[in-house]
Amino acid sequence: MDMLMQITSALFLLIGSFLCISGGLGILRFPDFYTRLHAVGVTDTLATAMILIGLMLQNPDGLVIVKLLIILLMTLFINPAASHALAQAAMQNELMPVLDKKDTNGKVTSSNP
Amino acid sequence: MITGLFNDWVVIVLMMIGFYIVIAHGNLIKKIVGLTIFQTSVFIFYISMANVKGGSAPILAEGIKLYSNPLPHVLILTAIVVGIATTALALALAVRIKEAYGSIEEEEIQKKDNLDC
Amino acid sequence: MKDLFAVIMLSGIYGLLSASFFVAMDAVDVAFTEASVGAGISTLLMLVAITMTGRTEHPVNHKPLLALAVVIVTGGLLIYGTLDTPYFGSAQAPIHQHVAPRYINDSMQEVGVPNIVTSVLASYRGFDTFGEVVVIFTAGIGVLALLSMVYRPRVTDKDTGKDTVDIDTFNDSMHEKHLILRIVSKILLPFIMLYALYVQFHGDFGPGGGFQAGVIFAAAIILYTMLFGINTASRVINLSLIQILAATGVLIYGSVGLVSLLNGKNFLDYSALSTDPIAGQHLGILLIELGVGITVASVMVIIFFNFAERRESIHGVENNAENCSKENDEAQSAKIP
Numbered sequence: 001m002d003m004l005m006q007i008t009s010a011l012f013l014l015i016g017s018f019l020c021i022s023g024g025l026g027i028l029r030f031p032d033f034y035t036r037l038h039a040v041g042v043t044d045t046l047a048t049a050m051i052l053i054g055l056m057l058q059n060p061d062g063l064v065i066v067k068l069l070i071i072l073l074m075t076l077f078i079n080p081a082a083s084h085a086l087a088q089a090a091m092q093n094e095l096m097p098v099l100d101k102k103d104t105n106g107k108v109t110s111s112n113p
Numbered sequence: 114m115i116t117g118l119f120n121d122w123v124v125i126v127l128m129m130i131g132f133y134i135v136i137a138h139g140n141l142i143k144k145i146v147g148l149t150i151f152q153t154s155v156f157i158f159y160i161s162m163a164n165v166k167g168g169s170a171p172i173l174a175e176g177i178k179l180y181s182n183p184l185p186h187v188l189i190l191t192a193i194v195v196g197i198a199t200t201a202l203a204l205a206l207a208v209r210i211k212e213a214y215g216s217i218e219e220e221e222i223q224k225k226d227n228l229d230c
Numbered sequence: 231m232k233d234l235f236a237v238i239m240l241s242g243i244y245g246l247l248s249a250s251f252f253v254a255m256d257a258v259d260v261a262f263t264e265a266s267v268g269a270g271i272s273t274l275l276m277l278v279a280i281t282m283t284g285r286t287e288h289p290v291n292h293k294p295l296l297a298l299a300v301v302i303v304t305g306g307l308l309i310y311g312t313l314d315t316p317y318f319g320s321a322q323a324p325i326h327q328h329v330a331p332r333y334i335n336d337s338m339q340e341v342g343v344p345n346i347v348t349s350v351l352a353s354y355r356g357f358d359t360f361g362e363v364v365v366i367f368t369a370g371i372g373v374l375a376l377l378s379m380v381y382r383p384r385v386t387d388k389d390t391g392k393d394t395v396d397i398d399t400f401n402d403s404m405h406e407k408h409l410i411l412r413i414v415s416k417i418l419l420p421f422i423m424l425y426a427l428y429v430q431f432h433g434d435f436g437p438g439g440g441f442q443a444g445v446i447f448a449a450a451i452i453l454y455t456m457l458f459g460i461n462t463a464s465r466v467i468n469l470s471l472i473q474i475l476a477a478t479g480v481l482i483y484g485s486v487g488l489v490s491l492l493n494g495k496n497f498l499d500y501s502a503l504s505t506d507p508i509a510g511q512h513l514g515i516l517l518i519e520l521g522v523g524i525t526v527a528s529v530m531v532i533i534f535f536n537f538a539e540r541r542e543s544i545h546g547v548e549n550n551a552e553n554c555s556k557e558n559d560e561a562q563s564a565k566i567p
Contacts, residue, residue: 074421081414088410117317122309129305136301137294140287142234142280146241149272153248156264160257165326166319170256171346172436173338181256182330183346187355189260190347191362194441194526197267197275198369201533204279205376208540211283218288 005057012054019047032098033090041083048075120161127154139219141207145200152196159185232287234280242273258437259347262429266445271530274452278537282544342508343434343515351439352515356498359518360483363525367480370529374473377536408457415457422450430523434512440519444526451527452534460538469535472528479525486517 026039052072056065131154134147163185171183207217214222245268252261316323333350341349351359426447433439455463486498493502500514501507 074418077414077418081411084410117320118312118315120318121312121315125305125308125312128308129301132304133294133297133301137290137297138287139290140234142276142283143237143287146237146276149241149268150244153245153264153268156260157248157251160252160255160260161318162323162325163257164255164319168256170258170437171334172258173344173346180334180346182326183333183350184330185325186257186260186347187350187358189257190263190351190439190441191358193260193263193267195362195365197272198366198529200272201275202369202372202376204275205373205533205537208279208282208537209376212544216288217283221288 005060009054009057012050012057016047016050016054019043019050023047033095034087034097037083037086037090041079045075045079048072048079121158124154124158124161127151127157130154141210141217141219142204145203145207148203149196149200152192156189156192159189232289234285234287235277238273238276238280241276242269245269245272259345259439259442262437262442263445266442266449270449271445275533275537278534278541282537282541341511341515343512345434345436345438347437348433348439348515348519352518353500353511356487356500356514356518359522360487360498363480363483363522366529367476367525370476370532373533373536377540412457415453419450419454422453423447426450426527430519431516433519434515440522441526443519444523444528445530447523447527448530448534451531455534455538460535460542464535464539467531469532472531472535476525476528476532479521479523479528482521482524483518486514486521490514 020043023040023043026043027036030036030039049072052068052075056068059065128151131147131149131151134150135144138144138147163182165179165181168179168181169177171180171186173180210222211217214225216222216225245264249261249265249269252258252264333346333354337343337346337349341353343349343353426443429438429446430440430443433443451463451467454466486500486503488497490499490502491497495502498514501510503513504510
């Protein structure tokens with residue numbers, strides 16, 4: 001039982017770190033502000049949740065679990081609100097997303113060469 | 114020796130970067146940012162000196178024998194908060210200088226001063 | 231780098247990185263303070279300052295060769311100076327030999343508080359902390375002296391006696407734009423303040439204490455001000471009360487010392503506060519951390535309010551004072567890869 005806990009906790013931590021790294025990769029590689037925001041917003045929140053659940057499984061008794069649960073709840077509130085604030089600020093100042101354009105034949109061409 | 118003194122050299126590099134920003138740029142806000150970098154590098158220096166290999170955080174707990182030195186922690190705690198207070202005051206001064214002189218570039222301020230007297 | 235907004239954002243990241251470095255160095259109290267102060271409040275204050283002073287830097291004409299030479303010479307001398315310093319992490323370094331073992335060994339018997347940093351900060355070196363609180367208070371007074379505006383009397387409607395409709399329609403017109411943020415922050419604000427109180431009173435047992443708690447409390451108030459406008463915030467929080475509170479914090483700290491004096495012991499000797507010396511220490515630490523927390527929170531709020539009101543009086547109350555220009559800046563910086 002203890003071994004199972006350790007393995008699942010390690011699994012959660014690994015998934016969380018992988019998500020964090022892929023979020024960072026997304027910031028570097030995506031072409032547009034909104035796509036970058038989407039990459040980091042989604043993956044960071046999920047990665048934080050995974051890491052916190054992994055930490056909760058490490059020590060499954062005591063006050064630590066309640067504290068980690070509260071941190072998880074707060075993060076789930078705050079991260080989407082922050083992404084929304086950034087996206088709304090960009091929209092308000094007319095930073096338009098890079099969209100695909102349709103040429104006259106109806107074929108979809110991307111606006112990025 | 115390189116691994117032993119590595120932290121000192123990193124701190125010196127950061128300190129020199131902050132120093133260079135303060136003396137080489139004319140914009141007041143950039144100088145304040147350079148000063149902040151300088152301050153933080155000094156904090157890193159103290160805290161890296163306080164670290165004891167194999168020690169833990171200086172909070173008394175069962176079964177832990179070796180603690181990091183708490184005295185530099187106390188000094189740096191004070192220093193961080195005093196640093197932010199002086200940064201706030203410096204920013205307030207920069208805002209007032211902007212209102213009085215119309216610019217926060219060092220050269221333009223000096224030109225205005227020379228013209229006035 | 232010509233764009234000051236990007237410079238300030240990078241310095242915020244630098245503060246956060248150094249906070250994580252402090253965690254790796256087992257300095258949890260310091261990491262806490264650096265994260266909240268260096269990465270939070272410092273970035274915020276600089277951003278408010280550049281909304282007033284301009285966002286770009288004028289290019290420098292001359293090549294800074296002399297500055298480079300001075301920097302390299304100084305760096306070389308410093309590196310030469312470090313060749314004699316003890317190696318990183320060695321337990322035989324001189325700084326671990328003289329005073330620190332006494333603090334680590336005797337702190338539990340003499341002060342009775344598990345967090346050694348708090349016991350050194352508040353009890354063994356309490357006088358230094360007193361000076362620091364006075365320095366923070368002085369910085370608050372300095373910002374007040376530099377940036378406070380003459381009180382603008384509110385225009386009241388003669389018939390109904392209420393304030394003019396301008397403020398209310400102004401707030402309502404913002405309401406749809408900032409709806410989500412306002413609702414989320416209204417939910418979160420009590421938890422932030424509760425967390426600040428938790429950090430304040432648990433400074434004895436874990437990382438925390440007066441400074442961090444004061445900064446977090448001020449951050450909660452600043453969040454409210456940023457989202458709801460300076461006018462609404464100054465109706466909620468009376469600025470003259472905050473100024474009195476800042477002074478009260480320092481007064482509490484000094485009074486604890488004076489009470490010890492009056493009871494016949496040294497200044498800030500807590501064993502004079504109660505019959506049992508350990509209980510006296512606990513009481514003394516509690517009271518002075520309270521004083522520190524009150525002063526730090528009030529001074530941070532005073533500094534922010536003064537910056538914000540200065541900005542508003544310069545640029546007028548158009549479309550949401552700092553909020554819009556901050557978002558403007560954020561969006562523009564997003565175009566920088």
